[in-house]
Amino acid sequence: MNIGQAAAASGVSAKMIRYYESIGLIPRTVRTESGYRVYSDRDVHTLRFIRRARDLGFSVEQIADLVSLWHDRERASKDVKTIALEHVGVLERKIRELQEMASTLKHLATNCHGDARPHCPIIEELANDEAVPPPLKPDAKFGPLGKSPAR
Amino acid sequence: MNIGQAAAASGVSAKMIRYYESIGLIPRTVRTESGYRVYSDRDVHTLRFIRRARDLGFSVEQIADLVSLWHDRERASKDVKTIALEHVGVLERKIRELQEMASTLKHLATNCHGDARPHCPIIEELANDEAVPPPLKPDAKFGPLGKSPAR
DNA sequence: CTTGACCTTCCCATGATTGGAAGGATTACA
DNA sequence: TGTAATCCTTCCAATCATGGGAAGGTCAAG
Numbered sequence: 001m002n003i004g005q006a007a008a009a010s011g012v013s014a015k016m017i018r019y020y021e022s023i024g025l026i027p028r029t030v031r032t033e034s035g036y037r038v039y040s041d042r043d044v045h046t047l048r049f050i051r052r053a054r055d056l057g058f059s060v061e062q063i064a065d066l067v068s069l070w071h072d073r074e075r076a077s078k079d080v081k082t083i084a085l086e087h088v089g090v091l092e093r094k095i096r097e098l099q100e101m102a103s104t105l106k107h108l109a110t111n112c113h114g115d116a117r118p119h120c121p122i123i124e125e126l127a128n129d130e131a132v133p134p135p136l137k138p139d140a141k142f143g144p145l146g147k148s149p150a151r
Numbered sequence: 152m153n154i155g156q157a158a159a160a161s162g163v164s165a166k167m168i169r170y171y172e173s174i175g176l177i178p179r180t181v182r183t184e185s186g187y188r189v190y191s192d193r194d195v196h197t198l199r200f201i202r203r204a205r206d207l208g209f210s211v212e213q214i215a216d217l218v219s220l221w222h223d224r225e226r227a228s229k230d231v232k233t234i235a236l237e238h239v240g241v242l243e244r245k246i247r248e249l250q251e252m253a254s255t256l257k258h259l260a261t262n263c264h265g266d267a268r269p270h271c272p273i274i275e276e277l278a279n280d281e282a283v284p285p286p287l288k289p290d291a292k293f294g295p296l297g298k299s300p301a302r
Numbered sequence: 303c304t305t306g307a308c309c310t311t312c313c314c315a316t317g318a319t320t321g322g323a324a325g326g327a328t329t330a331c332a
Numbered sequence: 333t334g335t336a337a338t339c340c341t342t343c344c345a346a347t348c349a350t351g352g353g354a355a356g357g358t359c360a361a362g
Contacts, residue, residue, distance in 0.1 A: 004308065014309090015351065034358055036309055045280060052277045057252045060349075070274050077271035081263045084256050084273050091253040095246055101208045102242040105235050112232045120228035122235050123221050126203045129196060155339070165340090166320065185327055187340055211318075 006039035010047030017047065025050070025064050058087055157190035161198030163205075168198065176201070176215050209238055 007014040017037075020026045026046060029037045049070060053063045062083055069075045069083075111121045158165040168188075171177045177197060180188045200221060204214045213234055220226045220234075262272040276282075 002309070013350080016349080018311095019349080032309095032358095034309080035311095036358080045278070048280060048282075049277050052279075052282060054349090055252075056256060056277075057249070066274070066277065070278060073269060075269045075271070075274075076267045077263050077269060077273075078265045078267065080271045080273050081260050081265035084260045084263070088253050088256050088260065091249050091256070095249045095253065098208070098242050098246045098249070101206075102239050102246065105207060105239050105242070109232050109235045109239065112228050112235070114229045114232035116227040116229060118224060118226045118228060120226070120231045122228075122231050123217070123226075126200050126217065127196070127221060128203075129199060153340070164319080167318080169342090170319080183327090183340095185340080186342095187327075205318090 001039045001044075003037045003039065006037075006044050006047060009044045011051045012047045020050065020060075023060065025060060025067070056087075057091060058083075062087060152190045152195075154188045154190065157188075157195055157198060160195045162202045163198045171201065171211075174211065176211060176218070207238075208242060209234075213238060 001009070003014045003017055006012075007017060010017075012020075017026070021028055021037075026043070029039060029043065031037055046067065049067065050063055053066055058066065065083055066080065069080050105122075108122045108125055113119070152160070154165045154168055157163075158168060161168075163171075168177070172179055172188075177194070180190060180194065182188055197218065200218065201214055204217055209217065216234055217231065220231050256273075259273045259276055264270070
């Protein structure tokens with residue numbers, strides 16, 4: 001089967017299949033004489049695995065780990081669970097961040113008349129100089145305080 | 152004040168200040184003889200505005216709109232509110248997406264022993280070929296039924 | 303044999319941000 | 333005054349996962 005058919009069958013675009021191959025997430029496939037990539041049902045199965053992991057928001061790096069655990073019959077389920085829970089942690093942190101943004105905005109919007117007049121608490125809050133921006137750099141070289149990702 | 156001081160005072164990195172200038176979000180500043188950018192308290196105020204909007208997850212494009220509404224004394228608060236609520240919609244959609252991922256994963260992880268044995272519902276679900284990947288592209292332009300998908 | 307749909311590789315763009323190199327300017331201190 | 337440290341400048345690259353598109357080769361049906 002050609003790459004287009006593998007793409008349709010797996011839900012992973014041809015572009016991404018080539019990309020995954022280029023970064024070593026999936027092995028190089030057999031080629032026809034003329035250079036076309038050839039895929040087996042087994043390959044499609046792997047691509048579907050990847051697709052599902054991607055849909056769950058795993059990074060390519062994590063997916064690589066998951067695929068290798070998948071193929072490892074001696075794996076410890078603990079290793080899989082660890083990756084999954086770590087990812088859950090990241091997801092929940094992000095969710096909380098977004099929820100905070102949304103609730104702040106909703107609160108501001110509630111107090112905004114939303115009419116033709118210029119008075120607007122949303123703009124006012126953005127322009128409010130009281131809000132103290134946290135220091136840009138934690139002033140590096142401090143002991144191991146645990147990096148705060150993002151921003 | 153130099154860019155570094157403006158950065159410290161506003162919470163926007165010098166890198167980003169230059170970037171915002173390059174894309175026209177903020178106007179080009181005055182320069183010293185030797186080419187150093189010079190910032191006023193007013194500029195810092197604008198940067199703080201931007202910083203706060205960014206913290207609320209607005210895109211640079213939206214921030215540009217907000218800044219221009221900010222400076223427009225004739226603005227209709229409706230216009231600001233529209234941008235804010237639109238953004239809330241995006242945030243909430245993303246939150247729901249992430250929550251779905253997290254809850255699926257948590258459910259799977261709950262059923263995973265997380266021990267040294269290989270049996271793992273997480274991997275099994277990822278490998279589950281029943282889950283149907285939604286079609287990649289709506290597959291436009293095909294006449295009534297193109298080639299047989301060789302499946 | 304032509305047509306059109308497929309495939310190949312290669313480069314570019316996204317968004318917001320950081321990192322770094324090369325080199326000039328300013329400041330601090332001995 | 334010399335010099336080192338710390339700023340500043342511009343420019344280029346990388347991130348992450350993905351899509352767009354060009355230029356050109358291949359394949360199957362008509």
